[in-house]
Amino acid sequence: MARTRSALHPVGLRKSDGTRNSQLSENRSGRVVTPPPEFEERVRRRVTRRLMPFLILVYITAFLDRANVGVAKLGMQGALGFTEEVIGFGAGIFFAGYFLLEIPGSLIVERWSARRWLARIMITWGLMATLTGFAGMLPGGGSPKFQFYGLRFLLGAAEAGFFPGVLVYLTHWFRQADRTRAKAWFMLAQPLAIVIGTPISRWILETVHWYGLPGWRWVFILEGLPPVLMGFITLWFLPDHPADAKWLPPDEREWLETELERERKDREATGSTSILAALREPRTTLLAIAFFLIVTGNQAILFFLPTITNNMKTISVAWRTVVATAPYVFSIFGILLNGYWAHRTGKKRLHTALPMFLTAFSLGMAILAGNNLALVITFFCLLGLTFQAYLPVFWSLPPAFLGKSGAAAAIGIINSVGNLGGFVGPYLFGYLRDTTGSFETGMWCLVGSMILAGTFAASVRVEENVRK
Incomplete structure (x- = not known):
């Protein structure tokens, strides 16, 4: 009779003599014995403590280089004569470059080396971010506007593949049941980048004027240097797979590798495995549309929130900074709470679509609040x-x-596809601001975008794994 396996493998269990057994242990019925829950939890925590702080730190630097144009533009507009539409187009064209290399980047991480590819991305995006501080000063001619556009496009192309690459990388280390929590920790980098980075960017903008260069240039220059350093550290610090992790004990390493391989085979037996199948899968299309719509709204808010709060002339500059960063402080708790709740209930569609609908509601109410500053905040x-x-x-x-x-x-x-919304959102929002003289029309467009995003996300059917 063929042997059957339980859901988990018992690497690291104790033999009867008290020694640790690194081989698969069997009970008398021939079934593989499941390791105790504390063993599984110990492995998960060890991997989380080792990898997640570093990945969060790296993503903070990435998101900051992407978003700091929202602060730098407060000095750039007057110096270079840029309109809101020009700033919005420059902020958005980042995602056009991002679009071109995104899919190859995620496949390279899967098939080659996450460590080397992510390091390459960090080094090149840091260099492009630093060069943005010299827009309008670079040799070779071209107006400041087109130099700004070109550098933002190259920054997007350099960073392409980082975010999906890390998501793929996490599948090399976390089981399906643990990935939502791991991704929740990783996503904290986005609001943390704003909470930490906005005050730093404003401080650089207002106080750093070294070598006769205005503060907005130093925002780009100084914040582009950390990714270069982090790229070289990545080559040394980040292992590609559990088999490469010397910091994992052999029994834990073997168990994790075995578990991930088992899950991979289960998915290949029940789901599409080829690249062509992913392209043909209707749920891929639905998620791409949903992500496009939500990114359209989120990126417009990200880039123009500093400008919106800067127009609140009845409060001090310090309080404007607090108002601009407060939503991102709350975002930290929102990501953790929804990630934890989804992990407990297993209801992926609900916990994906509901936040999108609630975002549309909150933004709509902020618009209707009008000049009531307390309600708007x-x-x-x-x-x-x-x-x-x-x-x-x-x-x-x-x-x-x-x-x-x-x-x-x-x-x-x-x-x-979704990040093309990062081009559409800021450009459309900036265009409507210049055309109407108000942010209100653009904000109502974002409300509609988020409602549609939630509708598409709610239509994606996946297996719901409810956890007890």
Whole structure:
């Protein structure tokens, strides 16, 4: 009679003589014995403590280099004569470059080396971010506007593949049941980058004027240097797979490798595994559309919130900074709470779509609050609680219905298409601001975008694994 396996393998269990057994142990019926829960939890915590702080730190530097144009533009507009439309186009063209290399980047992480590819990305994006501080001063001619556009495009191309690459990388280390929590921790980098980075960027803007260069140039220059350093550290610090992790004890390393391989085979037996299958999968299309719509709204808010708060002339500059960062403080709690709740209930669709609908509600109420500053700030904080809360659950969906290469391709496709919304949102918002003289029309467009995003996300059917 063929032997059967339980869901988990018992690497690291004790033999009867008290020694540790690194081989698969069997009971008398021939079944593989499941390791105790504390063993599984110990492995998960060890991996989390080793990898997640570093990945969060790296993503903070990435997101800061992407978003600091929202602060730098407060000095750039007067110096270079840029309109809101020019700033919005420059902020958005980042995602056009991002679009081109996104899918190849995620596949390279799956098939080659996450450590080397992520290090390459960090070094090149840091260099491009630093060069943005010299827009209008670079040799070779071209107006400041087109130099700014070109550098933002190259920054997007340099950073392409980082975010989906890390998501694929996490599948090399965390089991399906643990990935939502791991992704929730990783997604904290987005609000943390704003909470930490906005005051730093404003301080640089207002106080650093070295060598006769204005502060807005130093925002780009100084904040572009850390990724270069982090790229070289990555080559030494980040292992590609558990088999390469010398900091994992042999029994834990073997168990984790075995578990991940078992899950991979299960997905290949029940889900699509090829890149072509990912392209044909209707759920990939639905998620790409949903992500495009939500990124359209989120990126417009990200880039123009400093400007919106800067127009609150009845409060001090310090309080404007607090108002601009407060939604992101709430976002930290929203990501953790929704990620934990989704991990407990297993209801992925609910925890993906509901935050999108709540974000639309909060933004709509902030618009209707008009000149009531207290209400506007309240609804912006509520918006912060939900507008990024969907992220860890959303990115657990593709691996739930696709196999290894198929999931990597789908993540690249969804992120690539979705991030085109990062071009549309800021450009459309800036254009409507210049055309109407108000932020209100653009904000109502964002409300509609988020409602549609939630509708598409709610229509994606995946297996719901309810945890007890």
